[in-house]
Amino acid sequence: MPGRRLTHEDRRNIEAWLDEGLGFAEMGRRLGRPTSTVSREVMRNGSPGAYRADAADRTADARARSRRPGRATSPEIAEGTTEGGEVVEEIAASLAATGLPRMTARVFVSLLIADTDGRSAAELVDSLRVSPASVSKAIALLETMDLVTRHTEPGSRRERYVVDEDAWLRAWRSDAGAHAAVAEAARRGVETFGPDTPAGTRLAAMSRFFGRIHTQMSGDDLTEAALADALTVIAATVQAGRPVTVDVLSAALRWPRDRVTAAVDVIRAHPAVADPVTLRATAAGTLVATAAPDRLTPAQRAALRRSPSRE
Numbered sequence: 001m002p003g004r005r006l007t008h009e010d011r012r013n014i015e016a017w018l019d020e021g022l023g024f025a026e027m028g029r030r031l032g033r034p035t036s037t038v039s040r041e042v043m044r045n046g047s048p049g050a051y052r053a054d055a056a057d058r059t060a061d062a063r064a065r066s067r068r069p070g071r072a073t074s075p076e077i078a079e080g081t082t083e084g085g086e087v088v089e090e091i092a093a094s095l096a097a098t099g100l101p102r103m104t105a106r107v108f109v110s111l112l113i114a115d116t117d118g119r120s121a122a123e124l125v126d127s128l129r130v131s132p133a134s135v136s137k138a139i140a141l142l143e144t145m146d147l148v149t150r151h152t153e154p155g156s157r158r159e160r161y162v163v164d165e166d167a168w169l170r171a172w173r174s175d176a177g178a179h180a181a182v183a184e185a186a187r188r189g190v191e192t193f194g195p196d197t198p199a200g201t202r203l204a205a206m207s208r209f210f211g212r213i214h215t216q217m218s219g220d221d222l223t224e225a226a227l228a229d230a231l232t233v234i235a236a237t238v239q240a241g242r243p244v245t246v247d248v249l250s251a252a253l254r255w256p257r258d259r260v261t262a263a264v265d266v267i268r269a270h271p272a273v274a275d276p277v278t279l280r281a282t283a284a285g286t287l288v289a290t291a292a293p294d295r296l297t298p299a300q301r302a303a304l305r306r307s308p309s310r311e
Helices: 008-020 024-031 035-045 053-066 083-097 102-112 121-128 132-144 167-193 198-218 224-240 246-253 257-269 298-306
Strands: 149-152 159-162 277-281 287-291
Touching: 008 024, 008 035, 008 053, 024 035, 035 053, 035 083, 083 102, 102 121, 102 132, 121 132, 121 159, 132 149, 167 198, 224 246, 224 257, 224 277, 224 287, 246 257, 257 277
Parallel strands: none
Antiparallel strands: 149 159, 277 287
16 A cells, blocks of 8 residues: 555565665565655665664654644645655655755755745744754755745745745856866865876866866856967967966967966866866966876876987
8 A cells, every 4th residue: 555654574674675785666666665665764764874674663653753743744745645745755865865964855855846935944844844953954054055045024034945946057056166166276286296296196187077067067158269279378388398488478479468368367267178288387487288197197207207309
């Protein structure tokens, strides 16, 4: 019967199947229950790596005893009452599996399915059957992720929380900015440890990876002309075969100094455009083109430096 609660035998089977590495979908088929019922059970009463039937029974019983008779409960959230509730818990479990705290995921999904005016903290506490502190902590995290906004009810001091139409765009931009910051921090790490060191090699790969993600996510304003200028500066620096200043490049290319500087800024902001070369600033303020740290190992670089010229 789809609406019945899980029995102790069901939970013992889930525990055994988790130990065997069985997936939630197969467990659901064996139990004759939706996949979401199994995933919700594991995420609420344990975790994939630490689920025990006896402990899950105690947790479920304690939760049932704590519920107040006659308490208003959202039909979409109440456990096992509607098909919508199954979907809500499945989405929350999926978000939790990505690393979002489980309570934060449940609060977010509760707001996601709410009416256009969102929900108050009291309504979230009531519908999710959790403490005010848990809701407050979850809201604070969702706000830092730009997924939730708050507004005050007209004629009242009570605040309501909403997932509005711009939430996804704000979150996207926030993530893109965070990826850019990681890429830049890793690039500075390369300069600190040196491109020929193991740390520098790994940091360079990290910088390039997050730089690519930022470029793809931000839909930045890197025009074809700006890209062409950046590649020309890379080519000119490689051709020079020695550290050069912006003024030297400006004179050689017959470009205004600002144009060279802008091209250098593009390369620094988007190091992937120069692959497999990287543009490095020296202590003397000059620029030198070298192989990207993650393209050659320190041993390969050392071997190439030792190799006699055949010219």
